Amino acid sequence: MLKVPGTNRFLFLPCRFIGTSSLPTIYALSTPPGQRSAIAVVRISGNHSKYILRRLTNSEKEPVPRVASLRRLYHPDQKRNLLDTSLTLFFESPKTFTGEDILELHLHGGKAVTGAVLKAIESLHDLEKGFNIRYANPGEFSLRAFQNGKFDLTEVEGIKELIDAETETQRKSALSSFNGENKSRFLQWRSQIVDNIAKLTAIIDFGEDTEIEDIESILTNVESDILQLRAVIRQFIEKIERSNILRNGIRIVLLGPPNAGKSSLINTISQDDISIVSQIPGTTRDAIEIALNIGGYKVIICDTAGVRDDSSDAIEKMGIEKALKKSESCNLCLLLVDPNNTPLIPESLKRHLASPHFQSADKVILINKIDTISPEDLDHIVLRISQEIGQKLPILPISCLSGEGIENLATELITKFQLLSDSSDESNPIIVSQRVREILSNDVLYGIDEFLSFKKDVVMASESLRHAATGIGKITGEAIGVEEVLGVVFSSFCVGK
Numbered sequence: 001m002l003k004v005p006g007t008n009r010f011l012f013l014p015c016r017f018i019g020t021s022s023l024p025t026i027y028a029l030s031t032p033p034g035q036r037s038a039i040a041v042v043r044i045s046g047n048h049s050k051y052i053l054r055r056l057t058n059s060e061k062e063p064v065p066r067v068a069s070l071r072r073l074y075h076p077d078q079k080r081n082l083l084d085t086s087l088t089l090f091f092e093s094p095k096t097f098t099g100e101d102i103l104e105l106h107l108h109g110g111k112a113v114t115g116a117v118l119k120a121i122e123s124l125h126d127l128e129k130g131f132n133i134r135y136a137n138p139g140e141f142s143l144r145a146f147q148n149g150k151f152d153l154t155e156v157e158g159i160k161e162l163i164d165a166e167t168e169t170q171r172k173s174a175l176s177s178f179n180g181e182n183k184s185r186f187l188q189w190r191s192q193i194v195d196n197i198a199k200l201t202a203i204i205d206f207g208e209d210t211e212i213e214d215i216e217s218i219l220t221n222v223e224s225d226i227l228q229l230r231a232v233i234r235q236f237i238e239k240i241e242r243s244n245i246l247r248n249g250i251r252i253v254l255l256g257p258p259n260a261g262k263s264s265l266i267n268t269i270s271q272d273d274i275s276i277v278s279q280i281p282g283t284t285r286d287a288i289e290i291a292l293n294i295g296g297y298k299v300i301i302c303d304t305a306g307v308r309d310d311s312s313d314a315i316e317k318m319g320i321e322k323a324l325k326k327s328e329s330c331n332l333c334l335l336l337v338d339p340n341n342t343p344l345i346p347e348s349l350k351r352h353l354a355s356p357h358f359q360s361a362d363k364v365i366l367i368n369k370i371d372t373i374s375p376e377d378l379d380h381i382v383l384r385i386s387q388e389i390g391q392k393l394p395i396l397p398i399s400c401l402s403g404e405g406i407e408n409l410a411t412e413l414i415t416k417f418q419l420l421s422d423s424s425d426e427s428n429p430i431i432v433s434q435r436v437r438e439i440l441s442n443d444v445l446y447g448i449d450e451f452l453s454f455k456k457d458v459v460m461a462s463e464s465l466r467h468a469a470t471g472i473g474k475i476t477g478e479a480i481g482v483e484e485v486l487g488v489v490f491s492s493f494c495v496g497k
Ligand SMILES: Nc1nc2c(ncn2[C@@H]2O[C@H](COP(=O)(O)OP(=O)(O)OP(=O)(O)O)[C@@H](O)[C@H]2O)c(=O)[nH]1
Pocket: 256, 257, 258, 259, 260, 261, 262, 263, 264, 265, 276, 277, 278, 279, 280, 281, 282, 283, 284, 285, 304, 305, 306, 307, 368, 369, 370, 371, 372, 398, 399, 400, 401, 402
Protein backbone atom coordinates (compact mmCIF):
# COMPACT_ATOMS: atom_id res chain seq x y z
CA MET A 1 0.00 0.00 0.00
CA LEU A 2 1.28 3.49 -0.88
CA LYS A 3 0.26 6.68 0.89
CA VAL A 4 -0.59 9.54 -1.47
CA PRO A 5 1.52 12.54 -0.34
CA GLY A 6 -0.43 15.38 1.31
CA THR A 7 -3.55 13.26 1.87
CA ASN A 8 -4.66 10.39 4.04
CA ARG A 9 -5.35 8.30 0.96
CA PHE A 10 -3.74 5.01 0.14
CA LEU A 11 -3.23 3.26 -3.13
CA PHE A 12 -3.35 -0.53 -3.26
CA LEU A 13 -0.54 -1.75 -5.44
CA PRO A 14 -0.47 -5.33 -6.66
CA CYS A 15 2.89 -6.73 -5.62
CA ARG A 16 2.90 -10.03 -7.41
CA PHE A 17 3.68 -9.14 -11.01
CA ILE A 18 7.36 -9.57 -10.50
CA GLY A 19 8.10 -11.30 -13.79
CA THR A 20 10.19 -14.42 -14.19
CA SER A 21 12.50 -13.63 -17.12
CA SER A 22 15.63 -13.79 -14.95
CA LEU A 23 14.71 -17.13 -13.35
CA PRO A 24 16.19 -20.48 -14.39
CA THR A 25 14.49 -22.50 -17.09
CA ILE A 26 12.66 -25.35 -15.36
CA TYR A 27 11.70 -28.78 -16.59
CA ALA A 28 9.82 -31.74 -15.14
CA LEU A 29 7.98 -34.88 -16.01
CA SER A 30 4.33 -33.78 -15.96
CA THR A 31 2.83 -37.25 -16.12
CA PRO A 32 3.12 -39.70 -13.16
CA PRO A 33 6.74 -40.81 -12.64
CA GLY A 34 8.00 -44.39 -12.54
CA GLN A 35 5.08 -45.88 -14.47
CA ARG A 36 4.80 -47.57 -17.84
CA SER A 37 2.46 -45.62 -20.08
CA ALA A 38 1.88 -44.99 -23.76
CA ILE A 39 2.94 -41.37 -23.47
CA ALA A 40 4.95 -39.35 -20.95
CA VAL A 41 5.05 -35.58 -21.16
CA VAL A 42 8.09 -33.56 -20.18
CA ARG A 43 7.36 -29.90 -19.77
CA ILE A 44 9.98 -27.16 -20.01
CA SER A 45 9.35 -23.50 -19.20
CA GLY A 46 11.67 -20.51 -19.46
CA ASN A 47 14.00 -18.55 -21.71
CA HIS A 48 16.03 -21.59 -22.72
CA SER A 49 13.11 -23.71 -23.95
CA LYS A 50 14.00 -23.15 -27.62
CA TYR A 51 17.69 -23.74 -26.91
CA ILE A 52 16.83 -27.09 -25.29
CA LEU A 53 14.79 -28.08 -28.35
CA ARG A 54 17.65 -27.08 -30.68
CA ARG A 55 20.18 -29.08 -28.71
CA LEU A 56 17.97 -32.17 -28.31
CA THR A 57 16.98 -32.24 -31.98
CA ASN A 58 20.47 -31.35 -33.10
CA SER A 59 18.90 -28.86 -35.50
CA GLU A 60 18.69 -25.09 -35.86
CA LYS A 61 15.19 -25.33 -37.29
CA GLU A 62 12.88 -22.80 -35.56
CA PRO A 63 9.80 -24.41 -34.02
CA VAL A 64 6.43 -23.18 -35.29
CA PRO A 65 4.47 -22.15 -32.17
CA ARG A 66 1.44 -24.29 -31.34
CA VAL A 67 2.11 -26.75 -34.18
CA ALA A 68 2.88 -30.32 -33.18
CA SER A 69 5.93 -31.73 -34.90
CA LEU A 70 7.45 -35.21 -34.80
CA ARG A 71 11.16 -34.87 -34.01
CA ARG A 72 14.04 -37.19 -33.20
CA LEU A 73 15.67 -36.41 -29.87
CA TYR A 74 19.41 -37.04 -29.41
CA HIS A 75 21.74 -36.70 -26.48
CA PRO A 76 23.26 -33.19 -26.91
CA ASP A 77 26.86 -34.44 -26.49
CA GLN A 78 26.46 -37.76 -28.28
CA LYS A 79 24.99 -36.74 -31.61
CA ARG A 80 24.29 -40.30 -32.73
CA ASN A 81 22.69 -41.36 -29.49
CA LEU A 82 18.99 -41.36 -30.40
CA LEU A 83 16.90 -41.06 -27.23
CA ASP A 84 13.38 -41.16 -28.60
CA THR A 85 11.14 -39.96 -31.40
CA SER A 86 8.88 -37.42 -29.80
CA LEU A 87 5.97 -35.16 -30.59
CA THR A 88 7.20 -31.66 -29.76
CA LEU A 89 5.02 -28.66 -29.06
CA PHE A 90 6.33 -25.16 -28.58
CA PHE A 91 4.28 -22.31 -27.07
CA GLU A 92 5.64 -18.82 -27.37
CA SER A 93 5.66 -16.39 -24.46
CA PRO A 94 3.59 -14.56 -23.23
CA LYS A 95 0.45 -16.47 -24.29
CA THR A 96 1.30 -19.65 -22.41
CA PHE A 97 0.32 -21.29 -19.12
CA THR A 98 3.35 -19.90 -17.30
CA GLY A 99 3.70 -16.71 -19.36
CA GLU A 100 7.17 -17.98 -20.42
CA ASP A 101 8.23 -19.95 -23.51
CA ILE A 102 7.04 -23.52 -23.00
CA LEU A 103 8.22 -26.68 -24.70
CA GLU A 104 6.38 -29.97 -24.35
CA LEU A 105 7.99 -33.26 -25.31
CA HIS A 106 5.49 -36.09 -25.70
CA LEU A 107 7.71 -39.11 -25.25
CA HIS A 108 7.09 -42.81 -25.29
CA GLY A 109 6.19 -43.63 -21.69
CA GLY A 110 8.40 -45.74 -19.50
CA LYS A 111 11.26 -45.24 -17.10
CA ALA A 112 14.20 -45.63 -19.48
CA VAL A 113 13.00 -43.18 -22.15
CA THR A 114 11.92 -40.46 -19.74
CA GLY A 115 15.04 -40.99 -17.61
CA ALA A 116 17.33 -40.60 -20.64
CA VAL A 117 15.59 -37.45 -21.89
CA LEU A 118 15.54 -35.85 -18.43
CA LYS A 119 19.26 -36.59 -18.03
CA ALA A 120 19.95 -35.06 -21.45
CA ILE A 121 18.11 -31.86 -20.46
CA GLU A 122 19.95 -31.78 -17.15
CA SER A 123 23.29 -31.94 -19.00
CA LEU A 124 22.47 -28.64 -20.73
CA HIS A 125 22.76 -26.69 -17.48
CA ASP A 126 25.89 -24.57 -17.83
CA LEU A 127 26.06 -21.42 -15.70
CA GLU A 128 29.32 -20.23 -17.31
CA LYS A 129 27.62 -20.12 -20.67
CA GLY A 130 24.48 -18.56 -19.10
CA PHE A 131 22.26 -21.65 -19.31
CA ASN A 132 20.59 -21.92 -15.94
CA ILE A 133 18.40 -25.00 -16.28
CA ARG A 134 17.10 -27.11 -13.44
CA TYR A 135 14.40 -29.59 -12.43
CA ALA A 136 11.20 -27.86 -11.27
CA ASN A 137 10.02 -27.76 -7.66
CA PRO A 138 6.48 -28.93 -6.80
CA GLY A 139 3.96 -26.44 -8.22
CA GLU A 140 6.68 -24.28 -9.79
CA PHE A 141 5.00 -24.04 -13.22
CA SER A 142 1.87 -22.71 -11.53
CA LEU A 143 4.00 -20.37 -9.42
CA ARG A 144 5.52 -18.92 -12.61
CA ALA A 145 1.98 -18.46 -13.99
CA PHE A 146 1.02 -16.63 -10.80
CA GLN A 147 4.17 -14.48 -10.86
CA ASN A 148 3.48 -13.50 -14.46
CA GLY A 149 -0.09 -12.48 -13.60
CA LYS A 150 -1.69 -15.37 -15.51
CA PHE A 151 -3.74 -16.49 -12.52
CA ASP A 152 -4.60 -15.18 -9.10
CA LEU A 153 -4.23 -17.44 -6.07
CA THR A 154 -7.87 -18.57 -6.03
CA GLU A 155 -7.46 -19.80 -9.61
CA VAL A 156 -4.14 -21.49 -8.79
CA GLU A 157 -5.79 -23.25 -5.84
CA GLY A 158 -8.62 -24.19 -8.23
CA ILE A 159 -6.06 -25.96 -10.46
CA LYS A 160 -4.86 -28.01 -7.49
CA GLU A 161 -8.42 -28.89 -6.48
CA LEU A 162 -9.13 -29.89 -10.07
CA ILE A 163 -6.15 -32.26 -10.15
CA ASP A 164 -7.11 -33.67 -6.74
CA ALA A 165 -10.83 -34.01 -7.60
CA GLU A 166 -12.02 -37.59 -7.17
CA THR A 167 -15.72 -37.14 -7.85
CA GLU A 168 -18.00 -35.21 -10.18
CA THR A 169 -19.11 -32.70 -7.53
CA GLN A 170 -15.50 -32.02 -6.52
CA ARG A 171 -14.62 -31.49 -10.19
CA LYS A 172 -17.49 -29.03 -10.70
CA SER A 173 -16.64 -26.94 -7.65
CA ALA A 174 -12.93 -26.94 -8.51
CA LEU A 175 -13.78 -25.74 -12.01
CA SER A 176 -15.72 -22.80 -10.64
CA SER A 177 -12.61 -21.67 -8.71
CA PHE A 178 -10.35 -22.35 -11.66
CA ASN A 179 -12.61 -20.38 -14.00
CA GLY A 180 -12.36 -17.36 -11.77
CA GLU A 181 -15.86 -17.32 -10.22
CA ASN A 182 -14.43 -16.92 -6.74
CA LYS A 183 -11.92 -14.39 -8.00
CA SER A 184 -14.60 -12.07 -9.39
CA ARG A 185 -16.61 -12.45 -6.20
CA PHE A 186 -13.61 -11.50 -4.04
CA LEU A 187 -12.65 -8.60 -6.31
CA GLN A 188 -16.20 -7.27 -6.14
CA TRP A 189 -16.12 -7.40 -2.32
CA ARG A 190 -12.80 -5.66 -2.30
CA SER A 191 -13.97 -2.88 -4.58
CA GLN A 192 -17.07 -2.45 -2.36
CA ILE A 193 -14.83 -2.08 0.69
CA VAL A 194 -12.43 0.27 -1.13
CA ASP A 195 -15.39 2.48 -2.23
CA ASN A 196 -16.40 2.81 1.38
CA ILE A 197 -12.82 3.53 2.48
CA ALA A 198 -12.81 6.31 -0.12
CA LYS A 199 -15.97 7.81 1.42
CA LEU A 200 -14.47 7.69 4.91
CA THR A 201 -11.22 9.16 3.58
CA ALA A 202 -13.20 12.05 2.08
CA ILE A 203 -14.63 12.75 5.53
CA ILE A 204 -11.14 12.63 7.05
CA ASP A 205 -9.68 14.93 4.35
CA PHE A 206 -12.52 17.37 3.87
CA GLY A 207 -14.72 16.82 6.95
CA GLU A 208 -14.19 20.33 8.29
CA ASP A 209 -15.78 21.85 5.17
CA THR A 210 -18.74 19.48 5.15
CA GLU A 211 -22.15 19.85 6.81
CA ILE A 212 -22.61 17.59 9.84
CA GLU A 213 -25.82 16.13 8.34
CA ASP A 214 -23.93 15.17 5.18
CA ILE A 215 -21.24 13.43 7.23
CA GLU A 216 -23.88 11.54 9.20
CA SER A 217 -25.60 10.50 6.00
CA ILE A 218 -22.33 9.26 4.45
CA LEU A 219 -21.52 7.32 7.62
CA THR A 220 -24.98 5.73 7.67
CA ASN A 221 -24.62 4.71 4.02
CA VAL A 222 -21.17 3.22 4.61
CA GLU A 223 -22.40 1.33 7.65
CA SER A 224 -25.42 -0.17 5.90
CA ASP A 225 -23.35 -1.11 2.86
CA ILE A 226 -20.75 -2.86 5.03
CA LEU A 227 -23.44 -4.57 7.10
CA GLN A 228 -24.91 -5.95 3.90
CA LEU A 229 -21.46 -7.12 2.76
CA ARG A 230 -20.86 -8.79 6.13
CA ALA A 231 -24.09 -10.77 5.70
CA VAL A 232 -23.00 -11.86 2.21
CA ILE A 233 -19.54 -12.96 3.44
CA ARG A 234 -21.02 -14.83 6.41
CA GLN A 235 -23.39 -16.64 4.06
CA PHE A 236 -20.46 -17.48 1.80
CA ILE A 237 -18.49 -18.93 4.74
CA GLU A 238 -21.49 -21.02 5.79
CA LYS A 239 -21.69 -22.37 2.26
CA ILE A 240 -17.97 -23.19 2.32
CA GLU A 241 -18.49 -25.12 5.57
CA ARG A 242 -21.27 -27.13 3.97
CA SER A 243 -19.35 -27.65 0.74
CA ASN A 244 -16.30 -28.75 2.73
CA ILE A 245 -17.85 -32.14 3.27
CA LEU A 246 -17.51 -32.68 -0.47
CA ARG A 247 -13.75 -32.55 -0.15
CA ASN A 248 -13.53 -34.58 3.04
CA GLY A 249 -16.35 -36.94 2.11
CA ILE A 250 -19.86 -37.27 3.53
CA ARG A 251 -19.61 -39.46 6.61
CA ILE A 252 -22.20 -42.23 6.79
CA VAL A 253 -22.37 -44.65 9.70
CA LEU A 254 -24.32 -47.90 9.50
CA LEU A 255 -25.87 -48.89 12.81
CA GLY A 256 -28.03 -51.82 13.70
CA PRO A 257 -28.35 -55.10 15.56
CA PRO A 258 -26.10 -58.01 14.61
CA ASN A 259 -27.02 -59.69 11.35
CA ALA A 260 -29.30 -56.84 10.21
CA GLY A 261 -27.33 -56.69 6.96
CA LYS A 262 -24.96 -53.73 7.45
CA SER A 263 -22.02 -55.36 5.71
CA SER A 264 -24.33 -56.64 2.96
CA LEU A 265 -25.57 -53.10 2.39
CA ILE A 266 -22.02 -51.79 1.88
CA ASN A 267 -21.38 -54.58 -0.59
CA THR A 268 -24.63 -53.87 -2.40
CA ILE A 269 -23.94 -50.15 -2.61
CA SER A 270 -20.34 -50.57 -3.65
CA GLN A 271 -21.10 -53.65 -5.74
CA ASP A 272 -18.02 -55.24 -4.32
CA ASP A 273 -17.18 -57.71 -1.57
CA ILE A 274 -15.56 -55.16 0.67
CA SER A 275 -17.05 -56.06 4.06
CA ILE A 276 -17.15 -59.54 5.47
CA VAL A 277 -20.66 -60.96 5.12
CA SER A 278 -21.45 -64.00 7.21
CA GLN A 279 -24.28 -65.68 9.07
CA ILE A 280 -22.51 -65.57 12.43
CA PRO A 281 -23.92 -62.59 14.36
CA GLY A 282 -21.22 -60.15 15.44
CA THR A 283 -18.92 -60.63 12.45
CA THR A 284 -18.05 -56.94 12.32
CA ARG A 285 -16.45 -56.33 15.71
CA ASP A 286 -14.69 -53.12 14.86
CA ALA A 287 -15.65 -50.14 12.72
CA ILE A 288 -14.55 -50.48 9.09
CA GLU A 289 -14.43 -47.40 6.86
CA ILE A 290 -14.40 -47.30 3.08
CA ALA A 291 -14.56 -44.39 0.65
CA LEU A 292 -17.15 -44.69 -2.10
CA ASN A 293 -18.36 -42.58 -4.96
CA ILE A 294 -22.14 -42.47 -4.76
CA GLY A 295 -23.81 -40.44 -7.50
CA GLY A 296 -20.72 -38.26 -7.89
CA TYR A 297 -20.34 -37.63 -4.15
CA LYS A 298 -17.39 -38.81 -2.12
CA VAL A 299 -18.79 -40.80 0.78
CA ILE A 300 -16.95 -42.35 3.70
CA ILE A 301 -19.11 -45.20 4.83
CA CYS A 302 -18.46 -46.88 8.16
CA ASP A 303 -19.61 -50.42 8.92
CA THR A 304 -19.88 -50.96 12.66
CA ALA A 305 -20.28 -53.78 15.14
CA GLY A 306 -23.85 -55.02 15.58
CA VAL A 307 -25.51 -53.45 18.64
CA ARG A 308 -27.17 -55.82 21.11
CA ASP A 309 -28.26 -55.46 24.73
CA ASP A 310 -27.07 -58.79 26.14
CA SER A 311 -23.44 -58.99 25.08
CA SER A 312 -21.04 -60.31 27.72
CA ASP A 313 -18.01 -60.36 25.43
CA ALA A 314 -15.64 -57.52 26.43
CA ILE A 315 -14.32 -57.02 22.88
CA GLU A 316 -17.83 -57.01 21.42
CA LYS A 317 -18.93 -54.49 24.06
CA MET A 318 -16.05 -52.22 23.07
CA GLY A 319 -17.08 -52.55 19.42
CA ILE A 320 -20.67 -51.59 20.29
CA GLU A 321 -19.50 -48.57 22.28
CA LYS A 322 -17.31 -47.51 19.38
CA ALA A 323 -20.22 -47.91 16.95
CA LEU A 324 -22.46 -45.65 19.01
CA LYS A 325 -19.68 -43.08 19.45
CA LYS A 326 -18.92 -43.07 15.71
CA SER A 327 -22.55 -42.38 14.89
CA GLU A 328 -22.49 -39.19 16.99
CA SER A 329 -20.05 -37.46 14.65
CA CYS A 330 -21.37 -38.61 11.28
CA ASN A 331 -23.36 -36.61 8.74
CA LEU A 332 -25.87 -39.36 8.10
CA CYS A 333 -26.72 -42.49 10.09
CA LEU A 334 -28.42 -45.40 8.39
CA LEU A 335 -30.08 -47.54 11.03
CA LEU A 336 -30.70 -51.06 9.74
CA VAL A 337 -33.51 -53.18 11.08
CA ASP A 338 -34.16 -56.89 10.51
CA PRO A 339 -37.97 -57.25 10.33
CA ASN A 340 -37.74 -60.79 11.74
CA ASN A 341 -36.17 -59.62 15.03
CA THR A 342 -38.02 -59.07 18.29
CA PRO A 343 -37.61 -56.40 19.52
CA LEU A 344 -37.02 -54.72 16.18
CA ILE A 345 -34.58 -52.25 17.71
CA PRO A 346 -32.45 -53.14 20.77
CA GLU A 347 -33.12 -51.03 23.89
CA SER A 348 -29.59 -49.58 23.87
CA LEU A 349 -30.15 -48.34 20.30
CA LYS A 350 -33.47 -46.77 21.26
CA ARG A 351 -31.78 -44.97 24.15
CA HIS A 352 -29.04 -43.84 21.78
CA LEU A 353 -31.61 -42.46 19.32
CA ALA A 354 -33.07 -40.31 22.09
CA SER A 355 -29.65 -39.20 23.41
CA PRO A 356 -28.82 -35.48 23.02
CA HIS A 357 -25.34 -36.44 21.64
CA PHE A 358 -26.98 -38.11 18.67
CA GLN A 359 -29.26 -35.33 17.52
CA SER A 360 -27.06 -33.50 14.98
CA ALA A 361 -26.72 -36.41 12.52
CA ASP A 362 -29.37 -36.97 9.87
CA LYS A 363 -30.97 -40.40 10.30
CA VAL A 364 -32.79 -42.84 8.04
CA ILE A 365 -34.18 -46.21 9.15
CA LEU A 366 -33.78 -49.03 6.66
CA ILE A 367 -35.97 -52.11 6.99
CA ASN A 368 -33.76 -54.72 5.34
CA LYS A 369 -34.62 -58.25 4.21
CA ILE A 370 -38.07 -57.29 2.91
CA ASP A 371 -37.77 -60.34 0.66
CA THR A 372 -38.54 -62.37 3.79
CA ILE A 373 -41.83 -60.67 4.69
CA SER A 374 -45.19 -59.91 3.05
CA PRO A 375 -46.27 -56.34 2.09
CA GLU A 376 -48.89 -56.47 4.89
CA ASP A 377 -46.21 -57.40 7.42
CA LEU A 378 -44.10 -54.54 6.14
CA ASP A 379 -46.88 -51.98 6.85
CA HIS A 380 -47.23 -53.39 10.32
CA ILE A 381 -43.48 -53.21 10.94
CA VAL A 382 -43.27 -49.59 9.79
CA LEU A 383 -45.95 -48.76 12.35
CA ARG A 384 -44.20 -50.72 15.11
CA ILE A 385 -40.87 -48.99 14.46
CA SER A 386 -42.45 -45.54 14.70
CA GLN A 387 -44.06 -46.52 17.98
CA GLU A 388 -40.86 -48.09 19.34
CA ILE A 389 -38.62 -45.12 18.65
CA GLY A 390 -41.22 -42.49 19.53
CA GLN A 391 -39.99 -40.02 16.86
CA LYS A 392 -40.62 -39.41 13.19
CA LEU A 393 -37.73 -40.60 11.04
CA PRO A 394 -37.76 -41.51 7.34
CA ILE A 395 -38.20 -45.27 6.92
CA LEU A 396 -37.17 -47.05 3.70
CA PRO A 397 -37.75 -50.75 2.93
CA ILE A 398 -34.87 -52.53 1.17
CA SER A 399 -33.51 -55.93 0.42
CA CYS A 400 -29.77 -56.34 -0.01
CA LEU A 401 -30.47 -59.82 -1.30
CA SER A 402 -32.99 -59.06 -4.07
CA GLY A 403 -31.93 -55.44 -4.63
CA GLU A 404 -35.47 -54.18 -4.05
CA GLY A 405 -35.57 -50.61 -2.76
CA ILE A 406 -31.83 -50.06 -3.36
CA GLU A 407 -32.40 -47.64 -6.24
CA ASN A 408 -34.89 -45.74 -4.14
CA LEU A 409 -32.32 -45.63 -1.32
CA ALA A 410 -29.66 -44.29 -3.72
CA THR A 411 -32.02 -41.49 -4.86
CA GLU A 412 -32.81 -40.65 -1.23
CA LEU A 413 -29.10 -40.60 -0.35
CA ILE A 414 -28.23 -38.27 -3.23
CA THR A 415 -31.01 -35.86 -2.19
CA LYS A 416 -29.57 -35.91 1.34
CA PHE A 417 -26.04 -35.31 -0.02
CA GLN A 418 -27.28 -32.30 -2.01
CA LEU A 419 -28.87 -30.86 1.13
CA LEU A 420 -25.86 -31.62 3.32
CA SER A 421 -23.39 -30.02 0.92
CA ASP A 422 -25.75 -27.34 -0.38
CA SER A 423 -25.06 -28.53 -3.90
CA SER A 424 -27.73 -28.90 -6.53
CA ASP A 425 -28.11 -28.17 -10.23
CA GLU A 426 -28.85 -24.52 -9.39
CA SER A 427 -26.19 -24.09 -6.72
CA ASN A 428 -22.61 -25.16 -7.24
CA PRO A 429 -20.71 -26.10 -4.09
CA ILE A 430 -17.83 -23.85 -3.12
CA ILE A 431 -14.53 -25.43 -2.34
CA VAL A 432 -11.83 -23.08 -1.15
CA SER A 433 -8.58 -23.85 0.62
CA GLN A 434 -8.21 -23.71 4.39
CA ARG A 435 -5.95 -20.70 3.77
CA VAL A 436 -8.79 -18.76 2.12
CA ARG A 437 -11.28 -19.86 4.79
CA GLU A 438 -8.96 -18.59 7.55
CA ILE A 439 -8.27 -15.24 5.87
CA LEU A 440 -12.00 -14.67 5.36
CA SER A 441 -12.60 -15.04 9.11
CA ASN A 442 -9.37 -13.71 10.60
CA ASP A 443 -8.83 -10.72 8.31
CA VAL A 444 -11.89 -9.86 6.25
CA LEU A 445 -14.69 -10.47 8.78
CA TYR A 446 -12.44 -9.37 11.63
CA GLY A 447 -11.76 -6.04 9.89
CA ILE A 448 -15.46 -5.55 9.15
CA ASP A 449 -16.50 -6.31 12.74
CA GLU A 450 -13.83 -3.94 14.00
CA PHE A 451 -15.12 -1.25 11.62
CA LEU A 452 -18.62 -1.67 13.06
CA SER A 453 -17.33 -1.26 16.60
CA PHE A 454 -15.30 1.85 15.68
CA LYS A 455 -17.98 3.59 13.70
CA LYS A 456 -17.75 6.85 15.73
CA ASP A 457 -14.01 7.08 15.11
CA VAL A 458 -13.72 7.58 11.34
CA VAL A 459 -9.93 7.17 11.19
CA MET A 460 -9.97 3.90 13.11
CA ALA A 461 -13.03 2.70 11.21
CA SER A 462 -11.35 3.26 7.85
CA GLU A 463 -8.18 1.50 9.11
CA SER A 464 -10.31 -1.51 10.00
CA LEU A 465 -11.85 -1.58 6.55
CA ARG A 466 -8.37 -1.36 5.08
CA HIS A 467 -7.46 -4.46 7.08
CA ALA A 468 -10.46 -6.24 5.55
CA ALA A 469 -9.50 -5.11 2.00
CA THR A 470 -5.90 -6.25 2.53
CA GLY A 471 -7.29 -9.61 3.66
CA ILE A 472 -9.03 -10.03 0.32
CA GLY A 473 -5.77 -9.02 -1.37
CA LYS A 474 -4.09 -11.86 0.53
CA ILE A 475 -6.70 -14.28 -0.78
CA THR A 476 -6.20 -13.37 -4.41
CA GLY A 477 -2.47 -12.82 -4.01
CA GLU A 478 -2.47 -9.07 -4.70
CA ALA A 479 -1.16 -8.21 -1.27
CA ILE A 480 1.11 -11.05 -0.39
CA GLY A 481 4.81 -11.77 -0.59
CA VAL A 482 5.91 -14.41 -3.08
CA GLU A 483 7.80 -16.30 -0.37
CA GLU A 484 4.65 -16.54 1.72
CA VAL A 485 2.73 -17.79 -1.30
CA LEU A 486 5.38 -20.36 -2.10
CA GLY A 487 5.19 -21.89 1.34
CA VAL A 488 1.44 -21.99 1.73
CA VAL A 489 -0.04 -22.61 -1.70
CA PHE A 490 2.45 -24.24 -4.02
CA SER A 491 4.15 -26.68 -1.67
CA SER A 492 1.16 -29.04 -1.86
CA PHE A 493 1.30 -29.26 -5.66
CA CYS A 494 2.82 -32.13 -7.56
CA VAL A 495 6.01 -31.66 -9.55
CA GLY A 496 5.30 -30.77 -13.16
CA LYS A 497 2.23 -28.65 -12.42
N1 LIG B 1 -32.88 -62.75 3.07
C1 LIG B 1 -32.02 -61.76 3.18
N2 LIG B 1 -30.85 -61.97 3.82
C2 LIG B 1 -29.99 -60.95 3.95
C3 LIG B 1 -30.28 -59.68 3.40
N3 LIG B 1 -29.22 -58.86 3.72
C4 LIG B 1 -28.34 -59.60 4.39
N4 LIG B 1 -28.78 -60.86 4.54
C5 LIG B 1 -28.12 -61.97 5.22
O1 LIG B 1 -28.04 -61.68 6.60
C6 LIG B 1 -26.85 -62.24 7.16
C7 LIG B 1 -26.09 -61.14 7.91
O2 LIG B 1 -25.65 -60.16 7.00
P1 LIG B 1 -24.45 -59.16 7.32
O3 LIG B 1 -24.38 -58.21 6.21
O4 LIG B 1 -23.22 -59.92 7.69
O5 LIG B 1 -25.04 -58.48 8.63
P2 LIG B 1 -24.32 -57.42 9.61
O6 LIG B 1 -25.37 -56.50 10.09
O7 LIG B 1 -23.15 -56.78 8.95
O8 LIG B 1 -23.87 -58.39 10.75
P3 LIG B 1 -22.81 -58.13 11.96
O9 LIG B 1 -21.47 -57.93 11.33
O10 LIG B 1 -22.93 -59.40 12.72
O11 LIG B 1 -23.27 -56.98 12.74
C8 LIG B 1 -26.10 -62.83 5.98
O12 LIG B 1 -26.35 -64.18 5.93
C9 LIG B 1 -26.68 -62.15 4.77
O13 LIG B 1 -26.59 -62.92 3.61
C10 LIG B 1 -31.51 -59.47 2.71
O14 LIG B 1 -31.86 -58.42 2.21
N5 LIG B 1 -32.34 -60.56 2.64
